[in-house]
Amino acid sequence: MIKTRRLGENALAGYWFVLPLILVMVFFLAYPIAKAAIMSVQYWYMPKPKPEGHYFVGLENYISVFKDSSFTNALVVTGVYIVVTVIARFGIGLIAAVLLNTKFRGRGVARALLIIPWATPEVVACLVWILMYDKDFGIINYLGMNFNLISQPVGFITDPAIALWGAMAVGIWKGFPFVAIMLLAGLQSIPGELYEAARVDGAKPWEQFRMITWPLLKPVTIIVFLLLIIWTVKDFGIVYLLARGGPSQSTEMLTIFIYHTSFKYFDFGEAAAAGMIMLLFCAIFTYFYLKMLNREEY
Amino acid sequence: MKSRWTKVIVVILVALICAFAVFPFVWMLSTSFKPATEIYTANPSFIPQDPTIEGYKDMIFSQSRNFNLLNWAKNSVIVSVATTFFSLVIAALGGYGMSRFRFAGRAALGYIILMTQVLPGSLLIIPLYVILNSLGLLDSLAALVIAYTTFSVPFCTWMMKGFFDTIPRSLDEAASVDGCGKLRTYLTVILPLTIPGLVATGIFSFIAGWNEFMFASIFVQKYGNWTLPVGIAETAVGQYSTNWTNLMAGGVLIALPVVILFLLLQKHLVSGMTAGAVKQ
Numbered sequence: 001m002i003k004t005r006r007l008g009e010n011a012l013a014g015y016w017f018v019l020p021l022i023l024v025m026v027f028f029l030a031y032p033i034a035k036a037a038i039m040s041v042q043y044w045y046m047p048k049p050k051p052e053g054h055y056f057v058g059l060e061n062y063i064s065v066f067k068d069s070s071f072t073n074a075l076v077v078t079g080v081y082i083v084v085t086v087i088a089r090f091g092i093g094l095i096a097a098v099l100l101n102t103k104f105r106g107r108g109v110a111r112a113l114l115i116i117p118w119a120t121p122e123v124v125a126c127l128v129w130i131l132m133y134d135k136d137f138g139i140i141n142y143l144g145m146n147f148n149l150i151s152q153p154v155g156f157i158t159d160p161a162i163a164l165w166g167a168m169a170v171g172i173w174k175g176f177p178f179v180a181i182m183l184l185a186g187l188q189s190i191p192g193e194l195y196e197a198a199r200v201d202g203a204k205p206w207e208q209f210r211m212i213t214w215p216l217l218k219p220v221t222i223i224v225f226l227l228l229i230i231w232t233v234k235d236f237g238i239v240y241l242l243a244r245g246g247p248s249q250s251t252e253m254l255t256i257f258i259y260h261t262s263f264k265y266f267d268f269g270e271a272a273a274a275g276m277i278m279l280l281f282c283a284i285f286t287y288f289y290l291k292m293l294n295r296e297e298y
Numbered sequence: 299m300k301s302r303w304t305k306v307i308v309v310i311l312v313a314l315i316c317a318f319a320v321f322p323f324v325w326m327l328s329t330s331f332k333p334a335t336e337i338y339t340a341n342p343s344f345i346p347q348d349p350t351i352e353g354y355k356d357m358i359f360s361q362s363r364n365f366n367l368l369n370w371a372k373n374s375v376i377v378s379v380a381t382t383f384f385s386l387v388i389a390a391l392g393g394y395g396m397s398r399f400r401f402a403g404r405a406a407l408g409y410i411i412l413m414t415q416v417l418p419g420s421l422l423i424i425p426l427y428v429i430l431n432s433l434g435l436l437d438s439l440a441a442l443v444i445a446y447t448t449f450s451v452p453f454c455t456w457m458m459k460g461f462f463d464t465i466p467r468s469l470d471e472a473a474s475v476d477g478c479g480k481l482r483t484y485l486t487v488i489l490p491l492t493i494p495g496l497v498a499t500g501i502f503s504f505i506a507g508w509n510e511f512m513f514a515s516i517f518v519q520k521y522g523n524w525t526l527p528v529g530i531a532e533t534a535v536g537q538y539s540t541n542w543t544n545l546m547a548g549g550v551l552i553a554l555p556v557v558i559l560f561l562l563l564q565k566h567l568v569s570g571m572t573a574g575a576v577k578q
Contacts, residue, residue: 010398010399010400010401011399011400011401011402012401013395013399013480014395014396014398014399014400014401014404015395015401016395016480017391017392017394017395017396017398017399017484018391018392018395018396018401018407019391020387020388020391020392021388021389021391021392021395021451021455022407024388024447024448024451025410025414025448025451025452028426028444028445028447028448029414029417029422029448031425031429032422032425032426032429033417033421033422033425035425035428035429036421036422036424036425039424039425039428092315095311095315096312096315099308099311099312099315100312102305102308104305104308104309104312106309110312110316111564112561112564113316113319113320114315114316114319115560115561115564116319116320116323116557116560117319117322117323118560119505119553119556119557119559119560119561120322120323120553120556120557121508121509121511121526121527121552121553121556122509122511122527123509123511123527123528123530123531123552124326124527124530124549124552124553125322127326127530127534127545127546127549128322128323128325128326128329128546128549129322130534131325131326131329131542131545131546132322132325136338136340137337137338137339137340137342139325139342142340142341142342173318173319173322177319205304227415230415230416231415233418234418234419234420236419236420236512237511237512240512241511241531254420255418255419255420256420258418258420258421258424259420259423259512262423262424262427263516268424268428271424272421272424272425275418275420275421275424276421278418278420278421279416279417279418279421282416282418283413283416286413286416
């Protein structure tokens with residue numbers, strides 16, 4: 001009797017505490033998403049306003065998105081970007097985390113240094129990389145030439161054939177510390193006795209990794225991997241600031257395509273349609289990912 | 299013997315990864331002290347031969363029709379501090395509510411918070427632009443505070459919930475037995491215990507506001523209201539011949555506060571960020 005009353009009271013108090021959070025999410029997330037969904041089926045070509053205003057156009061925006069060769073290009077670029085960047089960020093992050101989980105002098109310093117790319121503002125990071133990438137006096141071309149890795153200076157972000165790779169390198173550099181830090185936290189929650197026992201049994205470092213580290217790290221890995229993929233899909237700043245989508249659209253990912261459609265060509269309707277497609281893809285991916293995750297737990 | 303070799307390999311690999319991570323920052327520092335002749339050269343050196351602080355002087359003191367670093371810094375501070383304040387108030391309340399009370403829809407709310415991570419900024423910016431425009435808020439710092447608070451609140455709530463979860467419930471119960479109301483328990487008993495959590499969460503949202511570029515570049519067109527990232531990006535594009543000494547000096551000035559914050563508080567920050575994800 002008393003218990004139910006307390007529960008009811010508790011629940012009510014709970015709502016008061018989460019109310020501001022819910023208000024913010026309704027007004028500034030849910031409402032804009034609904035608005036975007038509506039805009040995606042309306043006429044929103046800003047340079048040519050119609051007397052009817054933003055009238056209903058059905059699926060016209062979606063059709064013009066799919067007919068737009070820039071969109072197809074953006075899908076390919078995004079696909080390459082996600083696969084390469086996610087794998088590299090995760091791989092380097094995992095290696096860094098495993099290394100930093102061993103004891104050696106200067107570990108604290110190494111961990112601090114590792115965080116620097118993550119802390120550096122995107123704009124600043126891109127400026128430095130543009131300078132380092134420069135074809136005439138950039139340090140990377142200088143080192144590459146001196147060590148005979150390249151026979152002539154490379155335009156890392158100005159040559160359409162490799163600009164995407166140049167941009168991905170910066171994306172990887174900026175993003176891997178986050179993975180490393182998260183995985184390191186996961187590694188540190190694995191009890192050290194397990195490794196001692198394995199060592200007593202004569203397990204080699206690689207065997208220890210395969211038999212202890214990897215399986216016990218899996219719950220963290222799954223979450224980090226999901227966050228990593230979602231965040232990589234949404235990446236915008238670095239690639240945009242490095243090359244503005246060019247040269248000849250070779251770095252125009254989906255986010256940059258949407259940005260150009262909305263704030264360069266001012267077709268908010270088509271941009272909203274492309275954005276909704278992207279959102280739908282992310283939502284479906286997350287749904288199946290989490291579902292797969294739940295199934296594995298049982 | 300074998301383990302010593304392993305150790306050597308570990309240290310070498312760590313050094314390589316750290317060099318990869320730190321090199322651009324070091325190169326920026328080095329370039330910011332170089333005169334132009336040492337930058338536009340086929341033989342760049344690591345340490346400036348003839349160091350100069352002209353770049354820093356120029357960035358800080360020179361002002362023109364479309365350049366004013368100190369003013370942009372002021373805007374960035376205002377936006378980041380306001381974002382941090384609002385995010386903390388909302389996220390701490392929400393995190394406490396989700397940590398302590400079993401209300402209907404609590405699990406759903408948790409899922410929704412996770413789902414907000416999926417929302418692409420490049421989609422949200424379109425309706426937000428239209429909405430803020432009709433509210434007459436475009437071209438103001440308020441527009442940025444609204445946008446940044448909205449984006450950082452879900453993750454901050456998640457972080458704060460993780461911190462509240464580590465504080466024993468018996469404290470709430472004890473306070474309640476002593477006759478403390480719910481709000482007073484929260485404000486006077488629990489909140490003071492989560493100061494490390496508040497600091498970590500606050501830094502997270504401060505940095506998010508300080509570093510953001512896309513929304514700032516669209517929502518604020520007047521150069522007087524630019525934030526540091528937009529200002530420096532526009533400066534880089536606007537010049538006829540890029541003055542790298544100045545740009546790198548500006549980069550150091552913008553990045554240094556955040557990097558120092560990160561390094562000083564990395565322990566708190568990391569435990570905060572991982573509280574939600576790792577304990578899943």
